[in-house]
Amino acid sequence: GAGVSQSPSNKVTEKGKDVELRCDPISGHTALYWYRQRLGQGLEFLIYFQGNSAPDKSGLPSDRFSAERTGESVSTLTIQRTQQEDSAVYLCASALAGGINEQFFGPGTRLTVL
């Protein structure tokens, strides 16, 4: 019974480079969320996937950010031409849609843009 896993756990990159962050949700969870957590701040919603429905991308801060999900499995968050303000912890969560909608979080990827 593995939980949500994310890779890499840490990523240091140079300004202007592209990065790809990966999330493996809990098997059977149809819903998947990406959040950004800047130092000392709350969780900022980025994107939501639910089954085969069109994702809710309303939280993506710019067109440099994109995310994909293959069916109800792995998701990748891509940040192109990274900027220093992209430095944050990126958290992924999955959930069984419905009920209290408890979200199960991964440990996050800490991204540092130099």
Add this chain to the structure above:
Amino acid sequence: GEDVEQSLFLSVREGDSSVINCTYTDSSSTYLYWYKQEPGAGLQLLTYIFSNMDMKQDQRLTVLLNKKDKHLSLRIADTQTGDSAIYFCAESTSGTYKYIFGTGTRLKVLA
């Protein structure tokens, strides 16, 4: 838009009670949650309360909800050093999937 606010820091002595407060603005909230984040880890659901309840108790945890004032609190009895973490308040509305999270309250327990 909807907003959830919390104080940033709380420091208590081991064995004392901790009370973490949260205010929210969305009157259509159905569920209110408390999540705990330990260092280097993701968030974990601690407890939740339906908006038609005013209190929920779960072992050392007591959640109080004042719907009129849109105020939620989490009381931790007999606080232990292992309770040191960041506590997030969140709300969602039935039929939607979006959570609104607060900024988190960092609880420090002094031995």
